[in-house]
Amino acid sequence: MPVARFGRKQKIVMKNKDGFLVPDGYFDSLESRIEAQIALADYLPERESSGFKVPDHYFESLETRILAQTVQVVAAPKQIRLWHRDWVKYASAACFVLLTATGLFFNHQQTLQNNRYAEISNESLLYDIDENTIMEHLQEEQTATRTVSDAAMEEYLINHYSANELTNNL
């Protein structure tokens, strides 16, 4: 009997008489397979029941619950929030930094200017005062710093000069 290959592993025995093809060993296992089905049929109950049960009206409520999560869900309109856009956040941060830096810069400039004005005004004040008056004031200050008590002077002399030196200089 001619043999032909069918598929990767099955070998077919071709029947010359009818031309039909069957896998190799088909009839060998057929009997055991039919017997298994018969044995199962003896044991098995109706296929529909299979022993499981459901609560009363389960399928009516199941349909309602599924529809509530599908067809009855109204899609919310898509909201695009301004602050969720990245470029808005970055632009806001940049503006804040720029404004702060500008403020600090101008504040510093103002302080410098104020200090300059103060110096100028002090100088101008001096221009308004007579020179002789300024000289007298300076001399008085020097004199004031030189004034010491007699007791302090005496102590200084005793500590820094010997008796002979003091006697000779008197």
Place this chain on the structure above:
Amino acid sequence: MKQVDDAEILLKFSVEKTKNEAFRLLLNKYQQKIYWHIRRLVIDHDDADDVVQETFIKVWKNLANFRSDAQLYTWIYRIATNESITFLNKQKQKNNISLDEVNTELSDSLAASSHFDGDKVQRKLQQAILSLPEKQRIIFNMKYFDDMKYDEISEVLGTSVGALKASYHIAVKKIESILTNDELSY
């Protein structure tokens, strides 16, 4: 409500005015089938309730992108199967146990469940099914309980028809062995 053709559902869904009506028709047509498919995988009614809702919410969100190269029915089934597997994997991770231990927990849940009033044979069968590896269990359920064709199951699971047939055959043999040997105690 009269059940409508999938093509009509898809056509109505593509039009904004009839979109909601189309989804209601789809729910009416498939919710029970999908619920039972999920229920047989996750066992517990409350868990199945959560998973089935998640499934149909995903269907609602993605139906506009559905391409007609697959059947609508198998597409919904695929979502339901994936959601169920995701749920079972979460159980596994949450409890830090293997998938076999998940099946043991499901079997215990079945034994204790107030939402299972099957007789002795039905309980025995469900426990036998739970002893199967996850994929085999899914294939068995879809073939035996949902009476799906192999090419439909292939669309759902992305597995070849040949592999599905082999897997189903092995599952049947295992279940037969368990039922005939009376290995399970309950």
